[in-house]
Amino acid sequence: MTIDAALTELSTILGNRLSRSKSDLDLHGGSETHFPLTPPDAVAYPETTEEVARIVKACARHGCPVIGWGTGTSLEGHALAFQGGVSVDFSRMNKVLQLNADDMDVVVQPGLTREALNEDLRATGLFFSVDPGADASLGGMAMTRASGTTAVRYGTMRDNVLALEAVLADGRVIRTGTRARKSSAGYDLTGLLVGSEGTLGLVTELTLKLHGTPEAISAAVCAFPDMDAAVNAVIATIQMGVPMARIEFVDRSMAAAFNSYAGVRLPEAPHLMVEFHGSETGVAEDAARFGEIAGEFGADGFDWATRAEDRKALWKMRHNAHYASLALRPGARALVTDICVPISRLAEAVEETRQDIAGASVPGTILGHVGDGNFHAELMFDDTDAGERAEVMRLSERMVERALRLGGTSTGEHGIGVGKLGYMAAEHGEAWGVMGEIKRALDPQNILNPGKVVRLN
């Protein structure tokens, strides 16, 4: 068999760094969400770019699928081996290769996680801004075009990856971009690879932008009388140009879930969590302006966290939203979905979603990076109940239809994987075909993460 022939070659290259143990295969066949266990045929643990290129060349010779693996925290089944093949686990390629503090950039290997990078940067006065919640690998974050709580201020992975090294489907190693902050030198291959979910190349090195640690930070959480008031406060804040570093929404159910899971005592109401970065006076001014706007929309119980440990607790709670949601129904699986709409349509999109969930037979939470017009729903369902599964899939589908109807996108930050493949034609029309043409040009055998993002005939 072609996959077996590839594995024999890979064994020679990697020795015991090619694993076929059941536990390893199961680990690389699982996900945090509702996809079935889908183990690969083997897991490879390369240590160098050269090894990655050799792995891909061997797989290309035998037509064996190659799927990159970071930390397994993606949400749409991106890294699952639905057609078998080799999972390339980057955990041994997790080093900071070069810190350029003067240029505020850093060159890293793809297996490094964002928290490990920030730990490494602690003494430098610099930080890496993109924060999807999970302690994901930086390679994986690039591949899903991740964003998260701070994108409203510092941008997404699209904005924070300056340059890449990648192994293409034929084993060629390319470098895209430079450490210069901008360039007009030809097609933006860095931008093409970011968000390509491992279907066009395996990233083996990333050059990332860093930002200066702000002189002052101030965060707050406040409750609103209803969802509409909270969302409209966000819209007004964005339109007034108040420079938010973070502006997060959680609905009433999510607030309740935090109370049980994180042991806090939030009013059972929709909340906003905000953070401001800047100079002492700038932060004070921004906070005051936000306070005024929020007040106009009936915000109450402002709880300001100016001490670092209070902020840390606040964002830790927020980052555990997925586990807090799951705890609403012990033993349940979560369907986690995300959409993004123009900010003027946000209130409508959130409200319709809330009504959908209110009418559902399963519990659900809504939360999101509303400064970008981006929000998530988590639906806790019984995996063994076909009716419940169908119901949550329908809810998720309705969210996507809503996003497209309101001029938005089927996913703001989670990506396509297999979970949202069915919406690509509706969102992109003919342009989806163009994505397929690019894929075919660069990976004619369709060995790189086959079955994701594009559909080839």
Next chain:
Amino acid sequence: MTIDAALTELSTILGNRLSRSKSDLDLHGGSETHFPLTPPDAVAYPETTEEVARIVKACARHGCPVIGWGTGTSLEGHALAFQGGVSVDFSRMNKVLQLNADDMDVVVQPGLTREALNEDLRATGLFFSVDPGADASLGGMAMTRASGTTAVRYGTMRDNVLALEAVLADGRVIRTGTRARKSSAGYDLTGLLVGSEGTLGLVTELTLKLHGTPEAISAAVCAFPDMDAAVNAVIATIQMGVPMARIEFVDRSMAAAFNSYAGVRLPEAPHLMVEFHGSETGVAEDAARFGEIAGEFGADGFDWATRAEDRKALWKMRHNAHYASLALRPGARALVTDICVPISRLAEAVEETRQDIAGASVPGTILGHVGDGNFHAELMFDDTDAGERAEVMRLSERMVERALRLGGTSTGEHGIGVGKLGYMAAEHGEAWGVMGEIKRALDPQNILNPGKVVRLN
């Protein structure tokens, strides 16, 4: 002949909006810089996307080159018809199609210029930020991935184009992106088209980000004892995180050129021109911090422009740098080049360039958007003197070699066109080949702006 057959078809489609008059051909065969007059075979003036698609389909049937034309202000021969064919002039597609003030975006046709757009936006409290100096068309700016004075704060065209409509080489019309502020839904085709210089598609509609007009603006110009001091003040300012809206460098020769051309009285010394956007207190704070840093590097003669008309005069002077440079040697042609390096290497890059120009037999100026590590040289040479032409080409080549040696790029914002095609292999290595593979996949006949950006075998 194939081109003639195409023109016959185009006449039927466009009537007298297909022009073959000598004056029109010459106008569309010229450029502001050192490229020879290269007229197309005809100029088409479409009025709708549908017409653009029909033009491209007719040209595709006959293998006739199709070259987009905005305002003709590109600097590397991007829009010249080196292989003949049809110049598609977008001047009749110059409307604002939809202003979404609440979402701070606008949908426009490609022939609209940036100044016309901003004039249109005057009453809205919003503005379009990208400012390359010339009053270029927005379609052209997208195609060269233009940036300019405000990119340090608001980003380049890469950051400010949300969505596109484009006609592909086979006449298919696609839409890329949505009005949502971010998306992870598949390959970033918007980003692939931006900077593709009309080689992958003709843009027929753009959705652009807008920004809120700042509450307060303050600008200043100040002189430095030498170039090193000025450039190091920039580096320190960026590294301190002072939020600059603009930070422009001009060298001693450029200051002298402004004095003659714009009737100002700048000291004959290197200068920085800066601008701050924000709240009243924020701007005052930023200006004070910049003043301190600049003072440490010996800045003198601070001239603050807080009145709108003074700022307008300042930036008008800056935007006329090209004409002021040309006036240093009446009758001369200009070679205008731009490179971009990591900010830590900026002083070195500028100083080596200054020495090169000082040793040259022709006058030259240096200026640039130094907050991005990006700067330009303009070299005024006698077009009829082969020796001078060779000398300025060598100077330009040395600048690119310097940029690449220092970890930068051969062009920060002007693009490749034909002028910088010779450096693509050195800058991108194997990745240049990948650009060619994408071009071949999307334009197998190579009819869209052939001979630019990529080289096909």
